[in-house]
Amino acid sequence: MxxxxxxxxxxxxxxxxxxxxxxxxxxxxxxxxxxxxxxxxxxxxxxxxxxxxxxxxxxxxxxxxxxxxxxxxxxxxxxxxxxxxxxxxxxxxxxxxxxxxxxxxxxxxxxxxxxxxxxxxxxxxxxxxxxxxxxxxxxxxxxxxxxxxxxxxxxxxxxxxxxxxxxxxxxxxxxxxxxxxxxxxxxxxxxxxxxxxxxxxxxxxxxxxxxxxxxxxxxxxxxxxxxxxxxxxxxxxxxxxxxxxxxxxxxxxxxxxxxxxxxxxxxxSSTSRGLVHVFFAQRATSKVHSVTDVGLRPRKIKRVAVIGGGLMGSGIATALILSNTPVILKEINSNFLQKGLKMIRANLEGLVKKGSLTQDKMNKALSLLKGVLDYSEFKHVDMVIEAVIEKVSLKQSIFADLEKACPPHCILASNTSTIDLNIVGEKTRSQDRIIGAHFFSPAHVMPLLEIVRTDKTSPQVILDLMTIGKAIRKVPVVVGNCTGFAVNRTFFPYTQGAHLLVHLGVDVFRIDRVVSSFGMPMGPFQLQDVAGYGVALAVKDIYDSAFRGRTFQSQLVELMVKSGRNGKNNGKGYYIYEKGQKPKPDPSVQAIIEESRRLANVVPGGKPITINDQEVLEMIFFPVVNEACRVMDEGVVIRASDLDISSVLGMGFPRYRGGIIFWADTIGSGYIYAKLNKWANSYGNFFKPSAYLEERATKGLPLSMVNVSGSQQSRSRSRDKVVSASSGSASTEASKGSAELEALKVLRDRYRIPECYGLHAPRPRQRLYDRFPDRFGLTVSPNSWRYQVAFIWECRGAGIDPSRSLFLACFRLGKGPGGYYLTARSCFKISSAPSNNKGWKMRFFFISYAQEWGFSTGWAIWSIDNALSSLSAGDIAMVDRLRGILSSSRVIKEMTEEWMVGAELSPATGGMAIRI
Ligand SMILES: C[C@H](O)CC(=O)SCCNC(=O)CCNC(=O)[C@H](O)C(C)(C)COP(=O)(O)OP(=O)(O)OC[C@H]1O[C@@H](n2cnc3c(N)ncnc32)[C@H](O)[C@@H]1OP(=O)(O)O
The missing domain is CATH 3.90.226.10 (2-enoyl-CoA Hydratase; Chain A, domain 1)
Known part of the structure; x- marks a missing residue:
């Protein structure tokens, strides 16, 4: 470079x-x-x-x-x-x-x-x-x-x-x-x-x-x-x-x-923090270990077949031809085919009308489209995207046919939003070519493409789909296979939480208002109107069986359908839809809601609950965060930020809030856990905190820290694969180390601690160790980094400037009455006798250390001065506060136990790490 x-x-x-x-x-x-x-x-x-x-x-x-x-x-x-x-x-x-x-x-x-x-x-x-x-x-x-x-x-x-x-x-x-x-x-x-x-x-x-x-x-x-x-x-x-x-x-x-x-x-501002996070989260999706870093080159996809000309199929075909990829659209009869072709034309005309496409470009795009009724032309395609209704047997028979009709290199993708891909491809022997290409509706507009890999999908196929995804201007996020995949799975409690609140007595339109003012494009009930009730009814049983014990079921949607409502489709849902007008809340749904409340009968003591807007928001989004935790725990996503970008691009979660996990971490795992626990006790298992959330809450860690401990990994269903995918084929010990480092990096990012050891790279520290072995009294281990981060983070939590805590962490902790505590002795030494040989040596050492991490000398000096200016004045209160942290902190206690056993610091340097 x-x-x-x-x-x-x-x-x-x-x-x-x-x-x-x-x-x-x-x-x-x-x-x-x-x-x-x-x-x-x-x-x-x-x-x-x-x-x-x-x-x-x-x-x-x-x-x-x-x-x-x-x-x-x-x-x-x-x-x-x-x-x-x-x-x-x-x-x-x-x-x-x-x-x-x-x-x-x-x-x-x-x-x-x-x-x-x-x-x-x-x-x-x-x-x-x-x-x-x-x-x-x-x-x-x-x-x-x-x-x-x-x-x-x-x-x-x-x-x-x-x-x-x-x-x-x-x-x-x-x-x-x-x-x-x-x-x-x-x-x-x-x-x-x-x-x-x-x-x-x-x-x-x-x-x-x-x-x-x-x-x-x-x-x-x-x-x-x-x-x-x-x-x-x-x-x-x-x-x-x-x-x-x-x-x-x-x-x-x-x-x-x-x-x-x-x-x-x-x-x-918090807005800038969120938006900058999303910027990098989006770019991070391009890096998939064992796929994008193993020297594979994307193959050219010259022609794509789309099966099914419904809403999704026609949207996908539109996106492809708009990016100059020739498409064959297959339907089962000419009536459906004509409808599909018409829909594609209408999609393009809509763009022309909006001014985002010229008539010429529209004509060119249409010239790349061909409608067919059989598989005869499939021998010339490089990729098929199936987009038929969510019926397992139908998809299975289509994939069996595709295996025969397509060339052996052809990628076989399904746009299913819920069905396990292993089941979809069960009747074929082409599991390595089967992949999920989950688009969001309308597919030619929504920017997210969820790429679902199974255990058998080949890296080449994943890379090819990522490449075509980018070509059609989507952000491809590679996720693992499970019911609902990453996005729908994470957000299934969004609608269910809203329904549960309604059945506890909260007004439908108030919920929508609160959620919209939080920054979602619309509230959950309007969204249900827009998506149509068919979707809600189709996924109800699937979610109920996949997530047994933590779903909320009511008759509300069925009752709405019974009363002749089908959402925006027929102009009647929770809202009334009239051409050219904003949706208007329909007061007459109240009777239907009352009937559903009566049937569900979930209000404790029969008295509707009274909650403020903040609680409405939390009761809707915290269950989403909780499910996101399970998604991370099971390794469905490679990294937490993939859920952030997916929630922004797939669900319209406000970009300036940084995505669902980033936002949750600004609130804190402890708070979310406590709230969910409280609601679980009052309203049932829908709110029960996941083990992942509980672990982070108890340890005071951010949710974005995917890898925390060995037990965490063993609990994970499929994450082992993902973790090893992200840490290479190194030995268990090494991958443990890299998981630890990854965790540190997350900690650093989340708590904005740039000063953590090891976070900038393990190697500089190792190099330092190699160069100055006498200055290290302990072996460089991921744990030491973790604890140092924890320490700095604890200090930060206590309102102590990170630059000070870094400085303090660099120097030694001494033994005093009642236990081990941090002493500012080393710092005093520097400040009281700057010309003192040892003081200068330490100062120099700190600066060279900082340089090794990639910090500027200016920063290092600034940081020392900053620390000295507070410490040299004999800031006893701060030392007391630190002592307080040390004696009360669980993390620090944990440190004490481990560090007491083996660690010994070199007296020559005053310590390069915390000594407790
Ligand atoms: C005072 C001033 O007014 C303040 C500012 O200037 S604020 C900064 C304004 N700049 C921007 O917002 C531009 C952001 N960048 C972009 O829009 C696009 O990257 C681009 C149009 C420049 C290039 O797009 P493209 O070729 O698709 O490359 P893209 O994949 O986005 O980025 C390539 C790499 O460059 C990095 N990158 C892009 N712009 C960057 C920037 N301004 N700073 C740091 N890194 C940047 C990306 O993170 C990515 O890194 P990665 O490969 O490690 O993931």
Missing amino acids: AAVRVTMEIGSDGVAVITICNPPVNALAPSIIAGLKEKYTEAMNRSDVKAIVLTGDGGKFSGGFDINVFTEIHKTDAPKPSVAAIQVLHLVVLCSYPRSCTWWWSGDSNGLVAMLEFLLRSSLGLPELSLGVIPGFGGTQRLPRLVGLPKALDMMLQSKSIIAKEGEKYGLIDAIVSPEDLLKISRCWALDIAERRKPWISSLRRTDRLGSLSEAHEILKAARQQVNRTAPNMPQHKECLDSVEEGVNFGGYAGVLKEAKVFKELVL
Whole structure:
């Protein structure tokens, strides 16, 4: 992999070409920004440089600011100096008008002076709001001045990127040139500007595209109204408008100052934490151990057959032809076939009507579609996706036919949402080719593709389906085989919980309101209306037998159907649906609900319960979290974040809450466990906490920590396979270690503890050990890392700054009256006698240690200073607090027992680990 660097080459024409290199997307990491600043200064100081062109390595410019920095900030709760540096750099660049230098980037003749301006312009998109922040580097000011307020607001508020042609049309870029000519033309253009043959206009000072003040205010007012409607729970939208308005009212420079202030605040918001988590969770789905890391190459899927032209089949076919994959649609008779083809056409027409597809592209897509009534053409397909009704015998006979009709390499996929794939493929001998391709309705719109593998599905088949999934613009998440798979299984208690609440006396429409204001696209009852009652009735028995003892059954849906209601389909459900109107709650369902309540008779003591909105929310979502725990426990998902992204993309769980597990961990396993336990005692087993949840709650661990202990693994039904898949074929001991590390990583991420040993990588620590064996009095073991993390985490829980606890953890714990406790002696030594040999040695050691972990020296010094500033003052209260933690903490007690036995620290260093 190419090194992260910024280079500068100065040509004989006097143009300095500065190139940033940070694969894969040349993200603006702090080191890149520092490198840019350095090269800029160097170029400015050289008399032979007339102009500067900024470019990116590997044929790309930049994917914007390095999002990993946000993650770091989220872990420490404080903006890193790097962020401030960016702002400083921005201002420096902005204010220091280079006399003879031209900052110029890919086709922008106005692009003098502010190099960061070019980053903005050439990326052709400002996706910052999708990460919970607002555009920085003056983005909120420059974009409106370049493309006009309406287009700029559209791009920023929707995080919408635009293609080069559109950029040219709106004045964001000046010329479109071929990749081969880009640098050559850029050099000439830059020289033209430097030598005043072309004009330079600073975008920050432009006002011509802003319109009059009153026009601008009108546009902003309309945007504000829209934001209140569409993003009520996301502060960054409103803040973005405020920053733009500041610039409109008081000038670009004032706008930049406001933007910088707001940016710093937003980066610490819970919204940004959730959104950044989702960003990485989505990308993590591309990595499936033993599939994507074993050198397999995806095979070309030239033609796909879809069986069944119903709602799902036609949606899947639509998605495929939209991405240029030829499709054969098979139905059992011409009537059904025509209906299916018509539905596909209607799907495409809908997109044309919305403006997201041109008529030409629609025609091209339709030309790739062919309807058939038999299997004769199946010998030419590379993949089949079966999408018929959920009937086991029908699916089994289709798969038996497919085995005969398709070539031996053909992938045999089923879109079943509930049925065990082993049963689907029972009548074939092609189990290695059988896989689940679970789309969500409408399949051409919903972004999630759940890829279900069985024990026998071959890695090649999984990889091929992942690849085609990405080609049709889905996010493929690979999951294990079980009833409902990962998403439907996790969310089955969502509807059931809502039904149980209704039967306990809570109003249907209130539940929907509470759930919608939490951020779901609609409440569970409206969702049931939209999905149709057929689905609810079809899965009822399946779930009841698979999850026996923890389902809630009522007659409500049957009674609704009996009364002539079928949800949105026939315009009558819990709501009334009229064309062109918003769904209206139907008060007449009340009688049906009363009848169902009477039949279910679950209200304790016959008196409807009284609960507040928060409890409504918890009683609906905590059972979902509980089931998600079982899904993780059984290894149905590879990692917790797969459930986060699946809940966001498949169920509409609010993205800014980070997904179901991320959200649950912000609440805490202990709280959720206690609530579920309480409800289980009052209302039955539907709420009974799972063993996974119980374990994490008792140990005070996050739910996202999938691997905790050996007992956990042995309890798991199918996770052994998944765990070994994620930790390779190493020995048991090694895989235990890697599971431990994985757990640590999760802990670190969840509790935002960047300072944990071993979390950055076990190897640096091992290297240190190899280099300085005398300084380690104990063997490096995963357990020591775990305990150190636990310690730091405990300190954090007690409100002690993680940087201090890290520092303390680095130094020794001494023995005192009443037990072992932490002593600040080592720290005092440093602070009271900084010139003392030992003090300096320790300080130096700490810094080099920090460097090995990948922290900067600056950070290490800052961290030491931070710790010293509190400790050197003799902060007895804190030491007492720490002592309190040590004596009361279960984790620490556990540590004590183990550590007392074998661990001994080197007196030479004062300890590299906690000594209890
Ligand atoms: C002050 C400023 O205004 C603040 C900002 O700039 S905020 C940051 C704004 N930037 C973004 O939001 C861009 C995010 N990135 C993207 O949209 C897309 O990655 C892209 C369009 C640049 C490229 O897409 P694509 O080629 O499909 O690559 P994609 O799979 O998304 O990413 C490839 C890798 O780059 C990483 N990556 C992408 N953008 C990154 C970024 N800005 N920072 C850090 N890593 C990034 C991804 O995590 C992924 O890593 P992995 O391979 O280890 O999983």
